[in-house]
Amino acid sequence: MRKKLYAGNWKMNKGVSETEEFLRDFWSKFTDKESSDLDAEYVVFPQAATISDVKRLWREEGENRCDTLGIVSFYWGVQNMHWETNGAFTGELAPSLVRELGCRYVLAGHSERRQYFNESNESAAKRAVAAHENGMRAILCVGESLEQRESGKMFEVLDAQCKAMTDLSSSMPEGFVLAYEPVWAIGTGKTATSDQAQEVHKHLRDYFTKAWGERDANRLRILYGGSVKPNNSKDLMSQPDIDGVLVGGASLDPNSFFEIAGNAKEC
């Protein structure tokens, strides 16, 4: 049984006070147990400079509160992290710092990193592997552009993105997560239909079955991302190979992030 995962990628949004406001509001919603999905993990990816505040607030208020409400699985992570221990890499985050900040998850290879900052398949995979080597878990993002999809190159592109990971790791690092995010669906309001998403998720699970074996592939959680909203999360999460969602825009509002999960609670 793969535990559902709801991930919120805040990108370059929310300062310290907005982050604290979001968290207090979000945690308070779980008092309504009817509409809460308690059987799931939640993770937010705030801007890195606010994470020590997230950690503090969690210790001061969140942990206790969530414990009594039953959502013990609340985590946070960084949107990007370097693979080297430390050194002359201006602007990057060291794994030891990220760990010290209490991060459980690390996003690697988000399409915006690939598109605007020349992230390659290889560097994305190196970041993912480094997360696991440092006691955290990676969410490695893969996805095709519209042009690649329309020209029939979609599976080839996705396989190359996954191969960079399987070249570095001969079995699944414990807790590794994959996120399928078609580039044409990110921030555009165009979601892949649940059938389109399922087709790709199935393909990805088959890829990892070949590379890592059935046991690992069956445990691998594959999230869908790209214009996930409260009105489509249930449909997407009902698919057999969709184990969670990676949400951008709609995760900035505690109500919609909470509803995305609540609406999919029966899945």
Ligand code: PGA
């Ligand atoms: P979106 O972003 O939900 O705003 O489309 C998803 C993502 O980039 O992870």
